[in-house]
Amino acid sequence: MGHDEPREIAVLGAGGVGGLVGALLVRAGSDVTFVARGATAEALDRDGLHVRSAQLGDLDVAVRATTHLDSPVDVLLVAVKQTGLADALDLVAPEALADGVVVPLLNGVEHLDLLRARYGSARVLPAVIRVEATRVAPGEIVHGSPFVEIDLAPGDVAAEKVEAVRTLLAGAGITTTVRADEAALVWAKLSFLAPLALLTTRHRATVGEVRTAHRSELETLVAEVAAVAAASGAASDPAAALALYDRFPAGARSSMERDAEAGRPLEVDAIGGAVVRAAERHGVAAPLTARLVADLS
Ligand SMILES: NC(=O)C1=CN([C@@H]2O[C@H](COP(=O)(O)OP(=O)(O)OC[C@H]3O[C@@H](n4cnc5c(N)ncnc54)[C@H](OP(=O)(O)O)[C@@H]3O)[C@@H](O)[C@H]2O)C=CC1
Ligand SMILES: CC(C)(CO)C(=O)C(=O)O
Known part of the structure; x- marks a missing residue:
């Protein structure tokens, strides 16, 4: 081609x-x-x-x-x-x-x-x-x-x-x-998405609600996933991930939360489980991520 x-x-x-x-x-x-x-x-x-x-x-x-x-x-x-x-x-x-x-x-x-x-x-x-x-x-x-x-x-x-x-x-x-860099590509998206998908789904909340009412959990998750990304060979920038959330309209929803609302299977394993597995492989602590994955599985 x-x-x-x-x-x-x-x-x-x-x-x-x-x-x-x-x-x-x-x-x-x-x-x-x-x-x-x-x-x-x-x-x-x-x-x-x-x-x-x-x-x-x-x-x-x-x-x-x-x-x-x-x-x-x-x-x-x-x-x-x-x-x-x-x-x-x-x-x-x-x-x-x-x-x-x-x-x-x-x-x-x-x-x-x-x-x-x-x-x-x-x-x-x-x-x-x-x-x-x-x-x-x-x-x-x-x-x-x-x-x-x-x-x-x-x-x-x-x-x-x-x-x-x-x-x-x-x-x-x-x-x-x-x-x-492939690792940087996929981990940059996951570093932004995993915190948002897990929190919007756990709290049945919009992007706007997560970045305001659940801000401290969001910051903790972003830091955890950034550490896992770094250990996986992808330079990570937690501040850039946090800034990306502001580009979405306040009423935006994640695809995982929409699936939860509709009773469809969730991509928890692909999005959160993958972070937990990488954390375990690299010996990085990601307790809040692991708890949310367990809650949603
Ligand atoms: N939606 C979004 O805003 C975003 C989504 N993503 C990611 O993109 C991916 C797709 O998400 P999204 O578009 O929301 O998904 P949707 O649920 O909207 O669509 C998935 C499509 O896949 C089809 N499908 C499911 N199983 C099969 C099968 N066995 N054979 C053929 N087709 C099948 C469904 O078919 P059927 O019509 O028969 O049900 C449906 O049309 C996901 O990984 C998501 O995380 C990434 C960024 C943003
Ligand atoms: C958060 C969003 C809309 C960003 O692209 C997304 O990827 C998803 O919900 O699956």
């Missing part, structure tokens, strides 16, 4: 993140196929995809959906929750992916090993997304944050493929940055 070639894109997971990013790619002229389970695939084929966004304007696009990827693509965006990842990957056989690059947008750090074992590390491009996007019904997405940002780190992916993905996402209106 050179960065000036036409792009065939597949999106696995047509939820908040996959629906928003996929719709932006369609708007930019990419050929996008959603890989989804039966009911969602039918709804997308029949009714298209509708995004409501104060930042980007509303988007109503016709889309194609399939229940299995059956022809090669240049890029596969993975946007399922970690709790559904293993089952969802059955819909994309390594042979079907051919030479395509896998770009995972999940939160957490441990999914990269699973994807590399299945598709090979030269095809897995580490990424994180900062956005608030909610799937309110199949094909109906509400984008709440005043930004959509994706950071990439090359990992073992060839430089021209990394650049092709960066150009593709930037061309769709997504602020896209390539970072040098």
Whole structure:
């Protein structure tokens, strides 16, 4: 895949993140196929995809959906929750992916090993997304944050493929940055997210309530996760993580808290459990993180 070639894109997971990013790619002229389970695939084929966004304007696009990827693509965006990842990957056989690059947008750090074992590390491009996007019904997405940002780190992916993905996402209106260091990339997101996801879910609170009413717990968690990140080889900046919370509207909610509200499985293990396991591996104390993970598990 050179960065000036036409792009065939597949999106696995047509939820908040996959629906928003996929719709932006369609708007930019990419050929996008959603890989989804039966009911969602039918709804997308029949009714298209509708995004409501104060930042980007509303988007109503016709889309194609399939229940299995059956022809090669240049890029596969993975946007399922970690709790559904293993089952969802059955819909994309390594042979079907051919030479395509896998770009995972999940939160957490441990999914990269699973994807590399299945598709090979030269095809897995580490990424994180900062956005608030909610799937309110199949094909109906509400984008709440005043930004959509994706950071990439090359990992073992060839430089021209990394650049092709960066150009593709930037061309769709997504602020896209390539970072040098994979550990720094994933831990920067986790250092910000884990405290927020655990506290919003534990207290059933908004981002605004957590950064005010639960500020001291938030600061303790940020310090714990920053110490684990540092021990994991990622330079950490607790003040930068704290400052990031202020960029969200006060009423913003985390995807974990929305899942708790809806009675869906939680990504506690991928987001909090991963921090606790890394803390144990490196002999770093993270007592509040461990308590919240235990409370929510
Ligand atoms: N939402 C957000 O604002 C943010 C989310 N993230 C991360 O992005 C990832 C995706 O989150 P989000 O978009 O909120 O998730 P959603 O719950 O909105 O969507 C997940 C999608 O995955 C699909 N899915 C689940 N299991 C399977 C399966 N076995 N086979 C095929 N499809 C499946 C669901 O399908 P179905 O339609 O059939 O239910 C659904 O469409 C998570 O790791 C999350 O932490 C990161 C940043 C922000
Ligand atoms: C907190 C937020 C919205 C930031 O991107 C997020 O990643 C999530 O809720 O999963």
